Amino acid sequence: MAIKITGSGSYIPSSIEKNENFHEHHFLNVDGSSLTHPNSVIIEKFKAITGIDERRYAFDHLTSSDLAFFAAEKAIADAKIDPEELDYIIMAHNFGDVKHNTIQTDALPCLASRVKHSLRIKNPKCVAYDILFGCPGWIEGVIQANAFIKAGIAKKCLVIGSETLSRVVDKHDRDSMIYSDGAGATIVQETDEEGGILAHETGSFTYDEAYYLYFGNSNNKDLCPDTRYIKMDGRKIYEFALKHVPLAMKTCLDKSGVDIKDVKKIFIHQANEKMDEAILKRFYKLYDIEIPDGIMPMSIRELGNSSVATIPTLFDLVRNNKLENHSLSKGDIIMFASVGGGMHVNTIVYQY
Structure with a gap:
C-alpha cells in the first residue's frame, strides 16, 4: 500500500x-x-x-x-x-x-x-x-x-x-x-x-519567532488605526528560513532512507527567489555535494507569493508539463518544503 x-x-x-x-x-x-x-x-x-x-x-x-x-x-x-x-x-x-x-x-x-x-x-x-x-x-x-x-x-x-x-x-x-x-x-x-509519502517532518518555532509575520497597521498613519494588514519582518524570516528549512529537509530525507543523489525535484514555497536559492544551497552543503541542474522548479517570477497555494500550484504545473524544462516521471523522488507564519517549517519526501 x-x-x-x-x-x-x-x-x-x-x-x-x-x-x-x-x-x-x-x-x-x-x-x-x-x-x-x-x-x-x-x-x-x-x-x-x-x-x-x-x-x-x-x-x-x-x-x-x-x-x-x-x-x-x-x-x-x-x-x-x-x-x-x-x-x-x-x-x-x-x-x-x-x-x-x-x-x-x-x-x-x-x-x-x-x-x-x-x-x-x-x-x-x-x-x-x-x-x-x-x-x-x-x-x-x-x-x-x-x-x-x-x-x-x-x-x-x-x-x-x-x-x-x-x-x-x-x-x-x-x-x-x-x-x-x-x-x-x-x-x-x-x-x-509503490512509493508515495516516504517521510515527513514538521516543526513550530514560537518561543521568539511567533510574530515574524503578523497583522499590523498601515504605514500610512492617516488611515484607520483599527484596520490591519499582513506585515512581516523580512530579514528575520530570511535568517530563520536559512537556519531551519535545510535542517528539516535533511532530517526528513535521512528518515526516508533516500540518497540525496536520487532526489529529482525539490518544490520549495515560492516566497522569495533568492531565499529559496539560498535554502537549496545550504541543504546541499549539508551533504557536501553540488546542486544538480534543474532540481528546483520556480513559478515566483510570474505568479508571485500566493502563500499556501504556491507549492500545490507549482506541483500541478510541473505534473502537467506546463512549466518549461521541468517534468516528472513515475518513480521520481521529490521533496516538498515550506516555511511561514507561526513560525512553521515542514517537508515531505515523496516518490512520484
Missing part, C-alpha cells in the same frame, strides 16, 4: 499585476515617513531580491473559497473519483474569504464547508475543516491526510491551499509587491502502487 497524490488541479487568476503597475504607489516607511529612493529604484531592487516580475490577483467578484472550488474540481476530475467518496476536505488558508474592498475576513462557515457545498457533496461523512498554518498549510494538510489514511479512518482526501493575499496587503508597504492570489488542490489516497 502507498499513500499517493492521484490528482491535482490549480486555479491561477488571469488578472496580471506587473511590477510597473506599482510605479504610482505611495510607499512609506513603518514610521510613516517617505522612502528616500524613487519607486523605480525600489521596484528594481525588489525584482533583484525576490525575482518577481508579476503576480496574479483574483477578479473582484471571487473569494478564496471560490478559487479553492475551481482547483478542487480539477483535482477531482484528474483523479477520476466520485466526490461523494471523499472522507476529508482539508482547506489550508490564512485569512478566510475577504471580499474585494472590504476590511473584514469571513470564515463562518469554514472555507472547507463552502467548498464542499459548492461541490454539491451530499455525504455527511465527508468531513470538511480548515487549517491555519501559515504558508506551510498545504503540506501540513497532506501530512494530516496521510495520518488519517494510515489510521484507517480515511481512504480519499482532498487537500487544498488557497489565498487572496491582494485583499489584505498594505499598499503603502513595499512588501505588498510580494503577495498574490491563487489556489492549488490535490487528491491524496491509498493506492496499490
Whole structure:
C-alpha cells in the first residue's frame, strides 16, 4: 500500500499585476515617513531580491473559497473519483474569504464547508475543516491526510491551499509587491502502487519567532488605526528560513532512507527567489555535494507569493508539463518544503 497524490488541479487568476503597475504607489516607511529612493529604484531592487516580475490577483467578484472550488474540481476530475467518496476536505488558508474592498475576513462557515457545498457533496461523512498554518498549510494538510489514511479512518482526501493575499496587503508597504492570489488542490489516497509519502517532518518555532509575520497597521498613519494588514519582518524570516528549512529537509530525507543523489525535484514555497536559492544551497552543503541542474522548479517570477497555494500550484504545473524544462516521471523522488507564519517549517519526501 502507498499513500499517493492521484490528482491535482490549480486555479491561477488571469488578472496580471506587473511590477510597473506599482510605479504610482505611495510607499512609506513603518514610521510613516517617505522612502528616500524613487519607486523605480525600489521596484528594481525588489525584482533583484525576490525575482518577481508579476503576480496574479483574483477578479473582484471571487473569494478564496471560490478559487479553492475551481482547483478542487480539477483535482477531482484528474483523479477520476466520485466526490461523494471523499472522507476529508482539508482547506489550508490564512485569512478566510475577504471580499474585494472590504476590511473584514469571513470564515463562518469554514472555507472547507463552502467548498464542499459548492461541490454539491451530499455525504455527511465527508468531513470538511480548515487549517491555519501559515504558508506551510498545504503540506501540513497532506501530512494530516496521510495520518488519517494510515489510521484507517480515511481512504480519499482532498487537500487544498488557497489565498487572496491582494485583499489584505498594505499598499503603502513595499512588501505588498510580494503577495498574490491563487489556489492549488490535490487528491491524496491509498493506492496499490509503490512509493508515495516516504517521510515527513514538521516543526513550530514560537518561543521568539511567533510574530515574524503578523497583522499590523498601515504605514500610512492617516488611515484607520483599527484596520490591519499582513506585515512581516523580512530579514528575520530570511535568517530563520536559512537556519531551519535545510535542517528539516535533511532530517526528513535521512528518515526516508533516500540518497540525496536520487532526489529529482525539490518544490520549495515560492516566497522569495533568492531565499529559496539560498535554502537549496545550504541543504546541499549539508551533504557536501553540488546542486544538480534543474532540481528546483520556480513559478515566483510570474505568479508571485500566493502563500499556501504556491507549492500545490507549482506541483500541478510541473505534473502537467506546463512549466518549461521541468517534468516528472513515475518513480521520481521529490521533496516538498515550506516555511511561514507561526513560525512553521515542514517537508515531505515523496516518490512520484
